[in-house]
Amino acid sequence: MTSRRTRDVPSLVAKAREGDARSVARLISLVENGDPALPEVAAAMAPFAGRAQVVGLTGAPGVGKSTTTNELVRALREAGNRVGVLAVDPSSPFTGGAILGDRIRMQDHTADSGVYIRSMSSRGQLGGLSAATPQAVRVLEGAGCDVILVETVGVGQAEVEIASLADTTLVLLAPGMGDAIQAVKAGVLEIADVFVINKADRPGADATYRDIQGMLALGERGPNEWRPQVVRAIAAKGEGIDDVVAAVGKHRDWLESTGNLRRRREHRASAEISALALGTLRARIGDLSGGTALPLLAARVVDGEIDPHAAAAELVAGL
Amino acid sequence: MTSRRTRDVPSLVAKAREGDARSVARLISLVENGDPALPEVAAAMAPFAGRAQVVGLTGAPGVGKSTTTNELVRALREAGNRVGVLAVDPSSPFTGGAILGDRIRMQDHTADSGVYIRSMSSRGQLGGLSAATPQAVRVLEGAGCDVILVETVGVGQAEVEIASLADTTLVLLAPGMGDAIQAVKAGVLEIADVFVINKADRPGADATYRDIQGMLALGERGPNEWRPQVVRAIAAKGEGIDDVVAAVGKHRDWLESTGNLRRRREHRASAEISALALGTLRARIGDLSGGTALPLLAARVVDGEIDPHAAAAELVAGL
Known part of the structure; x- marks a missing residue:
């Protein structure tokens, strides 16, 4: 879907900095779509x-x-x-x-x-x-x-x-x-x-x-x-x-x-970092045992063999 | 706040099973308040x-x-x-x-x-x-x-x-x-x-x-x-x-x-287990480096030194 050209992040960033609306739009599309270039875009935008x-x-x-x-x-x-x-x-x-x-x-x-x-x-x-x-x-x-x-x-x-x-x-x-x-x-x-x-x-x-x-x-x-x-x-x-x-x-x-501006922004950054970290961890939980760990535990909860808290502890231990 | 009596989980469960409304109410209070007895209550309720x-x-x-x-x-x-x-x-x-x-x-x-x-x-x-x-x-x-x-x-x-x-x-x-x-x-x-x-x-x-x-x-x-x-x-x-x-x-x-009843319930159990596991992980993230890791990363994001994705990766690596 995304052409090679749109992923040339340094060039897009340079043009966006100059006010090029199409480059801005492409960068937003990259972050919105969770494109593999997202970390690069994020890093390039950090100073601003x-x-x-x-x-x-x-x-x-x-x-x-x-x-x-x-x-x-x-x-x-x-x-x-x-x-x-x-x-x-x-x-x-x-x-x-x-x-x-x-x-x-x-x-x-x-x-x-x-x-x-x-x-x-x-x-x-x-x-x-x-x-x-x-x-x-x-x-x-x-x-x-x-x-x-x-x-x-x-x-x-x-x-x-x-x-x-x-x-x-x-x-x-x-x-x-x-x-x-x-x-x-x-x-x-x-x-x-x-x-x-x-x-x-x-x-x-x-x-x-x-x-x-x-x-x-x-x-x-x-x-x-x-x-x-x-x-x-x-x-x-x-x-x-x-x-x-x-x-x-x-x-x-x-x-x-x-001083509330900085406090609010630090709070916001904390929440964002935390959410991103948890997103990564959520994906890892989903991948445990080739993706079978969570469904198997869920089936055991439905069968009344284990409770959700104990199941969650098993998952965390498996990470 | 919670008296010793209200935390006698096996007794509360037995009475709740017999239909005692006060015991039901106490058990719900224990789970609602995140009481230390919560895992025990959860385990006791699993079979039902x-x-x-x-x-x-x-x-x-x-x-x-x-x-x-x-x-x-x-x-x-x-x-x-x-x-x-x-x-x-x-x-x-x-x-x-x-x-x-x-x-x-x-x-x-x-x-x-x-x-x-x-x-x-x-x-x-x-x-x-x-x-x-x-x-x-x-x-x-x-x-x-x-x-x-x-x-x-x-x-x-x-x-x-x-x-x-x-x-x-x-x-x-x-x-x-x-x-x-x-x-x-x-x-x-x-x-x-x-x-x-x-x-x-x-x-x-x-x-x-x-x-x-x-x-x-x-x-x-x-x-x-x-x-x-x-x-x-x-x-x-x-x-x-x-x-x-x-x-x-x-x-x-x-x-x-x-068969959708079972499918829905397994899906629901998955979501609940996953949420509980992530809650545990969120708490661990908050505790990293004695609770300083996340605030320090957040300050660096606000200062433009690091982007939130890179900060999140650091946190996950630290777990």
Whole structure:
């Protein structure tokens, strides 16, 4: 599938560094597909880690994520930033592809060489963000992006996962969706650095605003802790977008001045390294005894001969 | 916290086998808390694995999960089954507890010695099912349950995870919630063995029914594959519950006659063993070099000195 040319990693990296969009796209494809060249790409991108502010953007379907992303890109571009967008879609094994309907709008920016836009499916991690996303972020950092927006449909887990790879997490709400309560149930209240109440001209916007502020008021936080900002916007009219950008900038300043930026990033790197190491170990477990160890133990568990804990201990001993 | 008495596992197991609800509750607490006695409990329960049909029940907030569970328990009890209910709630670190408001209804059954009801929070696995859930299922099997209902609020990932521990997965929908589309987005279409369209007397129920049937018609399946059943119910009035029970029974018959019951359970046991083994390995990674190996590598990744893949390889080599 992958031609020899696309795997010439040093050349692709050099061109991506110069801003060549096709090379950036090819590098992301290599990491997304788990290409054998992935370690080489990862190594080449290592020096550029941390160059960009990574902004996660999530929310339930229908809150206006794509429109908001679109407007944020516009505002960030106007301020002179190079911008990367990773739209991570939950993929459906049923249709075999990602749901990209509302991604079309993003084509507003396809003629702009200062914007890289990429849709990624989250295959292999149902409902979650692709393991390739952090690598794709680093490719965009290598390509000189100042801000990288990672957008994902908020269907629970993904909303929480996005916080684990972003410096700043935006949670979009819209009036009349019972969002405040849903946010609590989904654990979103804990991960949002900035709440954006989109469609703020609709009935119920004030109630949603009050609900969120009320719930934030319940949380105890120390003097050095971030208090999530709540911003109203009407993305479809471009209103409030500057306020969102300002809140994101304010959060970035807070992260830097408190040392939390580095702490968050080290925490993130730990999680990523750990996940990669466990991926390797998972593969080794799968390969034990020519791939028969795990199925045989599973059959014994089903037969009631051994319990899963004892079976797991056997596997680990066999590594 | 745990008294000596509660850790007398052989005695607790013996009493649980005789149907003592308090002993069942204590055993579940031991597995839920990751008590040092957990391996002993697991070993004691091993022989009873697979005695019950495990039925997962999920759906978005507001579709009537608790009411439906309540009515299913009633119907299953009337048919002479011992029934276990595990209600897994997404816990919020913010409030420090599970959202159990609508669990109250289940108290209808607390006086019935043939029903065990247990709420479990999913702490440690944000948005997901507790790792302790499969163990709790086995405790309930040991206590003689014929059917175990595992109910979870469907907020994405949990809906998919529930299928990985259930023999039969029920997905509840309600009219007018855009459920059909949401179901596709959340990957629910792939995991449902039975769709229950609850609140079927509400406007839009027929449309939801048609949408789901339409989407099911799009899927290709072989002659030996299960075609998900779609059942209408009004749980609040007890209507349609017998149809749900019948569909669950039909699925059970299909699972057994095709050999899929064993295949599903072996697959499930594999996943559980593998997850437990990886948990052990994760802990070992965390302990490497007195707990300093991972943080030091993470700092080097943040500094751009090493990439996460190379860092992961170092960790694995150090095990």
